[in-house]
Amino acid sequence: MSKKNEKPTLTSATIEEQTAEFLKAGGTVEQVGKGKSGQAFPTGSRQISLKKQ
Numbered sequence: 001m002s003k004k005n006e007k008p009t010l011t012s013a014t015i016e017e018q019t020a021e022f023l024k025a026g027g028t029v030e031q032v033g034k035g036k037s038g039q040a041f042p043t044g045s046r047q048i049s050l051k052k053q
Contacts, residue, residue: 023029
């Protein structure tokens, strides 16, 4: 019998651990203002049609 591949579960605890490791390794976090995407060059709006055709 073969084992099914289980998806890793992303929890707030694992995010906190990963963030701590990232910062310990010298990474930095940049605060992005409310309503900003953080993208330097936005590509414009994209409209999505949800109607079935």
